[in-house]
Amino acid sequence: MPTRAVDITLLLPPFLLILFRVGGLTLTAPIFSSTGVPARVKAGFAFVVSLMIAPIVLPRVPLNLPLGEVLVSVFGELLIGLILGMSVGFVFLGTRLAGMIIAQQAGIALGRVINPMMDDQTTIVGQVYFLVTLMVFLAIGGHRAMMAALLDTYRTIPPAGFRMSESFLPLLVTLLTSAFKLAMRMAAPAVITLFMASLTMGLLSRTIPQLNVLTVGFAVRVLAGLTMAALALPYAFDLINEAVVDTIVMFRDVVVTTGAG
Numbered sequence: 469m470p471t472r473a474v475d476i477t478l479l480l481p482p483f484l485l486i487l488f489r490v491g492g493l494t495l496t497a498p499i500f501s502s503t504g505v506p507a508r509v510k511a512g513f514a515f516v517v518s519l520m521i522a523p524i525v526l527p528r529v530p531l532n533l534p535l536g537e538v539l540v541s542v543f544g545e546l547l548i549g550l551i552l553g554m555s556v557g558f559v560f561l562g563t564r565l566a567g568m569i570i571a572q573q574a575g576i577a578l579g580r581v582i583n584p585m586m587d588d589q590t591t592i593v594g595q596v597y598f599l600v601t602l603m604v605f606l607a608i609g610g611h612r613a614m615m616a617a618l619l620d621t622y623r624t625i626p627p628a629g630f631r632m633s634e635s636f637l638p639l640l641v642t643l644l645t646s647a648f649k650l651a652m653r654m655a656a657p658a659v660i661t662l663f664m665a666s667l668t669m670g671l672l673s674r675t676i677p678q679l680n681v682l683t684v685g686f687a688v689r690v691l692a693g694l695t696m697a698a699l700a701l702p703y704a705f706d707l708i709n710e711a712v713v714d715t716i717v718m719f720r721d722v723v724v725t726t727g728a729g
Contacts, residue, residue: 481538482529485545485627487518492549498560528626544630555643555719559711562647563601566654567594573662574693604708617716621723633726650711657700658693665692
């Protein structure tokens with residue numbers, strides 16, 4: 469019995485490092501970080517996943533880690549999970565931004581709805597795009613790919629082996645830029661249509677001065693914008709799929725570079 473007690477005591481610090489890396493992912497990753505998921509469920513999920521991967525990871529971790537080193541390494545482990553979750557979250561940020569752009573140009577941005585998963589307000593179009601992104605993310609197995617990317621980090625960066633690299637900051641900047649590009653590509657068809665509708669209404673107001681452009685133009689812009697957004701939505705599936713894959717690949721590359729360094 470005393471021997472088992474000592475063994476458990478030695479295993480607690482390495483297990484704590486594993487738990488914090490998985491826990492960091494649950495704090496920022498889509499679905500896992502949803503405010504609709506109770507904190508106890510998130511903590512339980514992180515604990516169960518950590519238990520499942522502990523037998524594979526623990527042999528690579530020294531069992532006699534000093535307490536001070538464990539406390540310092542915890543922040544590095546948490547940061548790895550946070551960065552992975554944020555990286556994937558940028559895809560959802562880009563699609564929501566696309567919906568906000570369309571709603572703003574169509575003149576319906578003032579109509580807001582509550583997004584229970586993000587616990588904030590967004591436009592109706594942004595909420596639709598968010599739900600579409602969530603369905604595509606689950607359909608292509610994005611949640612499994614995200615967990616696989618997290619597990620692969622242990623191959624190159626073992627627990628207590630994280631060292632802050634200059635590669636992470638360019639990664640976040642690149643992913644933020646990619647999210648903005650994704651938003652522009654998804655919103656482009658509707659925005660161009662709205663521009664053409666505004667141009668047409670301007671020409672009609674010059675040709676037919678009796679036409680009430682403010683009254684007719686608003687309805688035309690809303691109808692044109694939403695119609696084009698709906699028609700272009702099927703083509704957004706490939707864009708979302710490409711964005712998710714590229715994000716996870718870039719994160720893996722940075723992790724491999726950091727581990728090699």
